[in-house]
Amino acid sequence: MNGLVHEPNEDATMNAMNDELPRIQEQVYYGHIQSHTDVLEKFLSESSYKRYNPSITGKSTEKKRFVSLFASYHQEDSVLHDISYLHSHGTGDDAKPVTHLLAVDLSSVTGTKLLHEAIRYLMDGSNTARVGLLLYARSDSVSTILLMKDIIDRTISSFSGKEKVLDFLYGLCKYYEGQHMAASSAAGDTLSSIKDKVYSLAAETGLPVDDYKAWLASFSADTILKGIDKLSDFLFGQLGLEFGSNAVITNGRIFVVDDGDSFLNDDLGLLESMEYELRTKYIHEIIEEVEWAGVDPDYLTSKFYNDxxxxxxxxMSIRERPSERAHFEILNAExxxxxxxxxxxxxxxxxxxDPLSPAGQKLSPLLRILSRQIQPSMxxxxxxxxxxxxxxxxxxxxxVLPSMDDFSSTDFSVHGPTAFFSNMPLSKTxxxxxxxxxxxxxxxxxxxxxxDNILLENLGDVRTLQAVYELEALLxxxxxxxxxxxxxxxxxxxxGTKQRPHLVDTLVMSNLGYWQMKVSPGVWYLQLxxxxxxxxxxxxxxLIAIDSLRGKLLHIEVQKKKGKEHEDLLNADDDNHVQEKTV
Known part of the structure; x- marks a missing residue:
């Protein structure tokens, strides 16, 4: 409702309406909503995305998949070097922080629809994204499918900068989806009708018809299949996609479109918005500020920055990230x-x-130490x-934290970390x-x-009180x-150790079977x-290794010996002894 997602039941709907009504009334009162205002469009443009897809927004149970393209790009004959990208009209020379790579199986209905929606997405206009098409088909595909791949690839590589290239591709995809998908698997399918459609669309959109005639005259299915083999190695070997799948790879994020799923041009727009706002925006801003010393200025094109x-x-997408992240851009810090x-x-x-909170007490000195040691902007x-x-x-x-200040500047002595309190009240306990x-x-x-009972006014002439603490043991x-x-x-x-197995001991409690022991760093043996x-x-x-100052938590499962299943561990006297020991 107005860009907010609620449970699909009557109570949730009524509660949502009650929550939204004051919001709308306030906007009307201040004149922000007029009689001609599209309320939904207004709310979505202000603080939300214009499309809801839980698989994209991360609200579904599926875990997001990411892949790094860096290694693939630096291979000498990488597929990524051969891609010619499509842009919305008039934006071909603009920087595009978001790159959609579409892996499309042209022999599937889902793949053809995905291709169709991608062209519509660019025709609607996108200022921050470009689209690269990775078209493939099965090795036993009929000539019509291979011909479609050849026409689309040649059109993009030769005419991607033309004004009406998107209109040509949209018309071709629509024709292929509507007329040829049902018949494309039939043996002996004629190619004449699709050729005629190509010539007609080229003439309508101002693309050179003679070039298409020359391409179609030299069409070779074997050549196309060799190119598909190279592409398949990239898609299914390096990216890890399954053969026959259709997917969108957006700056390393893989979104698989399963058969029967509805993936529209608005979903591509949602992917673009989310990936740009949450990940790519900051990376792109940093890259634009880099001074590329030693790089030929002619090489610093928009495609270079986009790549x-x-x-x-x-x-960066494949790095482990915390489940919760915060963005503080909205905070007014004036x-x-x-x-x-x-x-x-x-x-x-x-x-x-909160400067007057226990958490603030702990965080403030930690920030001070970070500021001194790593000198961040803060x-x-x-x-x-x-x-x-x-x-x-x-x-x-x-x-208190150990630092370089613990080392003496005059000799080889090391001073332990200290905490110093000044101006303390004298008459308070x-x-x-x-x-x-x-x-x-x-x-x-x-x-x-x-x-436990310090009264500073009783110290007399001694103006300071000192105490030294020692870490006695770990738990x-x-x-x-x-x-x-x-x-x-x-x-x-x-x-204990092998030589002295009984250094410390403990008893298991009835409350969740809890037990604890004092230990020191080292390797120890735990046994009955x-x-x-x-x-x-x-x-x-x-065998237990205490190799850090964090202690250790163990979960132990025991079982009784055969024939002892019904014997009690404690008799009445032992039970009283355990109670006395645990009080």
């Missing part, structure tokens, strides 16, 4: 933003921060809550804590005063399950403890 944009965007510009930076950071937009019912912050926070990752067990090792955590049963509460694990745990259960010794 570079296509190759770079397709190469009064509430801090801008830090670095002229030579290749990294830009946009940050939206825009920090302050976004505080407009009204507060309570003090938003109740602590003082410093972010303070508590000193450190905010560390969850797997870390950190304890103070040097502290003269009680860090090895996990969950233990028994197949088709409750977690084996009370099951005992031990951890001797006694009742090892007597009842089976678990091969597990």
């Amino acid at each position: 570079i944009t296509m190759l770079v965007s397709s190469s 009064y509430s933003a801090i801008k830090l510009n670095s002229m030579n930076s290749s990294v830009h950071i946009d940050a939206v921060i 825009r920090i937009v302050l976004n505080p809550i407009s009204s507060l019912a309570d003090l938003p912050l109740k602590n003082y926070y410093r972010f 303070l508590t000193m804590n450190i905010d560390v990752p969850e797997p870390w067990l950190v304890e103070p090792v040097v502290a003269i005063h009680d860090l 090895l955590t996990g969950h233990c399950m028994e197949k088709d049963r409750e977690p084996p509460r009370g099951l005992q694990f031990i951890l 403890a001797p006694g009742r745990s090892a007597d009842l259960y089976e678990l091969p010794s597990k």
